[in-house]
Amino acid sequence: MKIFYSILVLIALNFSTGLIAQENCTYEYDPSQTSLEWTAFKFTEKTGVKGKFDSIKVTGKQKDKSKFGAVKSIQFQIDSSTVNSGVPDRDGKIKKFFFGSVKGNGKISGSFSDISAGETGTAKLNLRFGNAKTTAPVNFVWKEDVLEVTGTVDVVALGLQSGLSKLNAECNDLHKGSDGVSKLWPTVDVKVVSTLKKVCK
Numbered sequence: 001m002k003i004f005y006s007i008l009v010l011i012a013l014n015f016s017t018g019l020i021a022q023e024n025c026t027y028e029y030d031p032s033q034t035s036l037e038w039t040a041f042k043f044t045e046k047t048g049v050k051g052k053f054d055s056i057k058v059t060g061k062q063k064d065k066s067k068f069g070a071v072k073s074i075q076f077q078i079d080s081s082t083v084n085s086g087v088p089d090r091d092g093k094i095k096k097f098f099f100g101s102v103k104g105n106g107k108i109s110g111s112f113s114d115i116s117a118g119e120t121g122t123a124k125l126n127l128r129f130g131n132a133k134t135t136a137p138v139n140f141v142w143k144e145d146v147l148e149v150t151g152t153v154d155v156v157a158l159g160l161q162s163g164l165s166k167l168n169a170e171c172n173d174l175h176k177g178s179d180g181v182s183k184l185w186p187t188v189d190v191k192v193v194s195t196l197k198k199v200c201k
Contacts, residue, residue: 025200027070027145029062033195036078041185043177048189051085053078060111067196071147072115078108080129090171097170101163102130108158112138125151125190132159138190149192156186 036056039048061073080099085091099106108129115123119142124135138151155164168175168184175182 025198026063026065027067028197028199029058029070029074030195030197031056031058033197034058035193037191037193039189039191041187042175042183044179044181044183045177046185047177049085051083051091053080054082054084055079067142067145067147067198068115068117070196071194072112075109075111078110080106080108093167093170097166098160098163101166102132102159104130115140123149125149125153127153127158129158129160132157134158145196145198147192147194147196149190151190153188153190154186155188161186 034056035052037050037052039050041048055078057077057079058074059077060075062070064070081095083091083094083099085094108127110125110127113124113126115121121140123138123140125138126135127133134154134157136151136153138149140147140149142148155161164184164186168182171184172182175184177183
């Protein structure tokens with residue numbers, strides 16, 4: 001009986017040790033597993049046009065023992081000249097008439113603040129382009145090691161009212177819907193999906 005009890009104790013100790021080892025993990029932001037998708041809208045009926053940016057530079061703390069800690073201090077910089085809607089001609093017009101309406105280096109910088117705790121919650125997306133700054137509320141959800149952030153940005157608040165007008169004028173006929181009205185909406189939906197790198201010892 002004592003031998004049997006001793007075996008059970010050893011099994012229990014090995015099992016608990018294994019659990020502790022599994023919990024000794026670190027999480028790290030992985031740029032190769034991160035995407036930023038935007039959806040702009042045209043026509044009165046608000047038809048979406050999707051795209052992305054090919055260049056996003058991330059700075060700040062990107063590694064932590066918790067997945068929350070690995071991303072909460074991240075700052076990023078988007079090169080607006082790398083806008084990619086999948087249509088080269090349209091991308092050229094977006095660069096020239098939309099982003100090109102703002103003087104500066106063409107970089108959009110950003111960070112997150114007021115991040116609520118938990119697997120789902122809210123945060124503030126802080127953006128700057130040229131001399132304009134704006135803050136937009138975003139929602140986030142964790143699906144194990146995958147973070148998904150969604151929100152809507154008002155480009156007028158980001159100093160792009162002139163760019164919006166110039167781009168719509170340049171693409172006037174292309175932005176006419178079934179009612180014959182040319183319209184380019186001032187709001188853009190954004191979606192970030194990032195799979196963190198998890199390393200356990």
